[in-house]
Amino acid sequence: MCLAMMFILAHASTAQTTLQVVTKSIEKTFSGSSVLTIEAEKADIEILTWEKSEIKATIDLIAKHPDRKTASSDLEMLKYVAEKTSREVFLRNYLVIPNEKTKPSSNLKVKYAVRIPEGMKVIIQNSFGKVLVKGNLKNLNIKADFSIIELDDLNGNIKLDTHYGEIISKSFNGVAVINSERSDLIFSNLGGQNTINAQYGKLRIESVDGLKSLNINAEKADINFEKAPLKSFYFDVSSRFGKMTLTSDFSWIQNDKTERSAILNSTLSSKIIINNSFGSITIKN
Known part of the structure; x- marks a missing residue:
């Protein structure tokens, strides 16, 4: 009482x-x-x-x-x-x-x-805040700590550095270099040429639209690729001391407790390359 x-x-x-x-x-x-x-x-x-x-x-x-x-x-x-x-x-x-x-x-x-x-x-x-960018830009360079970055229908060349934050990207098309540490990344309708370097955190690609290339280098990250364009790209996926969950389309090159690697459509020129250590990779169609 x-x-x-x-x-x-x-x-x-x-x-x-x-x-x-x-x-x-x-x-x-x-x-x-x-x-x-x-x-x-x-x-x-x-x-x-x-x-x-x-x-x-x-x-x-x-x-x-x-x-x-x-x-x-x-x-x-x-x-x-x-x-x-x-x-x-x-x-x-x-x-x-x-x-x-x-x-x-x-x-x-x-x-x-x-x-x-x-x-x-x-x-x-910026630090301890939020950044929203929308439109056609020549170049965009963002350094953010403990912040949320939102890209909405953005076109241009971008470089993002995020620490302890979050990136939410919708309908990006251009050239992107993203460096992420202990941050969560979410992409939908991802297009253009993209290089992502991620340490810790989660990376989720929900869909692509106009994607030309994707290169992911990660460590201790959880990577989820949903609705992956399996018929349109050469996939080269590898993991060290981690877990990989792939569709049956992939051909395993190596699959043991230490090293895992698989490829798909090796004759295609457009590439999606994913490397991860001490984390997980999941690819769905």
Whole structure:
């Protein structure tokens, strides 16, 4: 009975606590730029291409705290940079703490909503946040820690480096180099030429569309290839100290406790190569 009463009181106390949200919004427009660079932390970043020739950036600096005055005071420590140098637009957020006694107690967050012309080069660095990119780009380079990266209907040359995060890619077509450490990767309608280097984590390919080549080098990862295009590619699959589950179409070259390797359609020129150590490979049609 006492425990029940304590739970009810704790729940009521939690329900009565309302977070106060204080937001500062900045809107900037830039023209004559071919490169966008964003250096962020604890940020949600959205990059979309549009038909205009200019860059429009909206930056929201956000502080959340039960006390509105505290949220407002802490928000003053959250700073930003939005400037153009030569042909590059540079966006950044950072924290300025006057002294150790004034460390912010609010939950601080930054949101970037950026519209850019097609064919630009984009460089993003983020941690403890999220990045969404959609459209046609010349180059995209993302380095992210403890973050989610979403690619939606993206075309271009990309290089992604993720640590302790997640990549969700839908309808990518271009040239991709992805380096992943302790991250989960999910691809649907994967196209173009792709090289994926993965350590730990899970890698799932749900479907392909317009795929030209795929090379996966993994260690201690779980790889699942669903709806694999078994008739259209030369498959070369190998595993060391791991598990492989393949369809009956494959021909085993070696299959023992230490080394496993199999091939399919060795006369075809388009290749899918998968290597994994101390992990698993599953291929389904």
